[in-house]
Amino acid sequence: MPQFATSPGMRDILPPESARWRQFVATFASLVTDAGYGQVIPPLLEDIGVFSRLGEATDVVTKEMYDFTDKGGRHVALRPEQTASVCRAFVEHRPALPFKAWYAGSNFRYEKPQRGRYRQFDQVGVEVLGSDDAHVDVEVIALAWDFFASLGLQRVELVINSLGEPADRATYTSSVDQYLRSRFDELTAESRLTLERNPLRVLDSKRPPDADVIAGAPNIADYWSPEARTHFERVCDGLTTLHIPFVIDSRLVRGLDYYRRTTFEFRGGTLDSAQNALGGGGRYDGLVEDLGGPATPGVGFALGLDRTLLACDDEGVFGAQAHEPFAFVIDTTDGTHAMAITTALRRFGVPADRAFDGRSMKSQMKVADRSGAALAIIIGSDEAERSQALLRDLRSGGEQVVVSLSDVVATVATRFESQMNTGAQ
RNA sequence: GUGGGCGUAGCUCAGGUGGUUAGAGCGUCAGGUUGUGGCCCUGAAGGCCGGGGGUUCAAGUCCCCUCGCUCACCCCA
DSSP states (O other): OOSOOOOTTOOOOOTTHHHHHHHHHHHHHHHHHHTTOEEOOOOSEEEHHHHHTTOTTOHHHHTSOEEEEOTTSOEEEEOSOSHHHHHHHHHHHOOOSSEEEEEEEEEEOOOOOBTTBOSEEEEEEEEEESOOOHHHHHHHHHHHHHHHHHHTOOOOEEEEEEOOSHHHHHHHHHHHHHHHHHTGGGSOHHHHHHHHHOHHHHTTOOOHHHHHHHHTSOOGGGGOOHHHHHHHHHHHHHHHHTTOOOEEOTTOOOSSTTOEEEEEEEEOSOTTOTTOEEEEEEEOTTHHHHTTSOOOOEEEEEEEHHHHHHHHHHHTOSOOOOOOOSEEEEEOSSSHHHHHHHHHHHHTTOOEEEOOTTOOHHHHHHHHHHHTOSEEEEEOHHHHHHTEEEEEESSSSOOEEEEEGGGHHHHHHHHHHHHHHHTOO
16 A cells, blocks of 8 residues: 555546646637637635635635745635636736636545545636626527537537526515525424525425425526526527527526526536536626726636536546547667657657667667557668668558668658558548 | 445455465566567466454354545535
8 A cells, every 4th residue: 555645635646647638728728818818827825814705604715725924925726717816817817818727736625525526626718897688698508508519529518597686685685585484394303404504505405394385485487586596598599599408407506605687507417426517607707896996897707527428428538538649659779769760759749659668679669669650660770780670560460561770760660650641640 | 423335465356154385357577599579378466355353173254443445424625
């Protein structure tokens, strides 16, 4: 047993999974960059005040934060999410409006680990600050939707709702509170506790005994102000125009307190998983102001890398791909030729690899085969004496030709290019 | 944080009612005529049986504690 292992909820991402992560972020980056979003890379650590606005009644803030006092006496925290950081950065630097930002990176939450739920977890997301046009909501949702599609996911469900204007949300919250108290005895013990802290969250309970009570709860739609209703309808119309299917769930109450008006969530195809929320987001028109900036509307979403990848596994799409070298150099002399040739090939942009430790011909051939290389460049003592090398095709029949050592790099580079051109790779 | 399940080689797992040098497959490494991979064959390396305590003549097997993983609740991505 190793003396050290990763801390709970933290893990190593190794090949080939790590390549999949990289490709995941690359796919996302290219999609949102093309849509006019610029990357923001906020620090991992912020003043704790940046995050306390996320909600007094949320576990994320009250008990899951990795916070501590640094050597300078500052009370800081590892970011539990990035929306607040992006807003803080906006307030600090005041970029031009609308500010369209995307991000990717790790967040930290001290939770009990589970599948699809880690203490260090990665998200990708976008935020748009400075416009409350419902079409921004639509754009943001459409980007997430298209991203899932570009991964190959087919069974993602979009659920949306509107929490109304702050005032709507407040009156709605108090009538839900009133209603739940009237049926207090029928609620599960857990829900009774939740009710004390955040009545809306009771609506999210997945415990069967609560279902009945929740079904009879007041509907947010009845509390929308005309403005909120109009805004929401414009969002729905936009999605319809773009042929993005959605389900309106009046009980969709997202976890963070800052949401106003539009909220949405993406759910994966596996219904049996408690972690089927791939990502979500919404409007947070008050956040920037809370962080000391001017009143600035904002919308955005964040997607969980792990959960989305889990959904990909379920649907059998976006699998990990190994990156294979084009050429593998086998040198049974002292390895100097292998050293020189792999380096030269790499400088020409040809992926190349070799074996070390002076292994036998057979052994090096095995390694070459396993590497997935298309071509073996073989230099044994005979070839070395004649200043030659053998080029052996590893993919098909194994045809072998003799090349002069001085021509090896150019010959292989040419082969590589013609293969790239035919798209065989 | 609460509750259930699990924890044996790098990986996936066997190891009835406790009994002598803990096994398999895959993987790794080395061989299988003269320097050439994939298939096949042979061999080797590799385990404080998660950790600690206890019961017993004897524990991978039983009991307690602890750590970790996992599932559900919770929370949320």
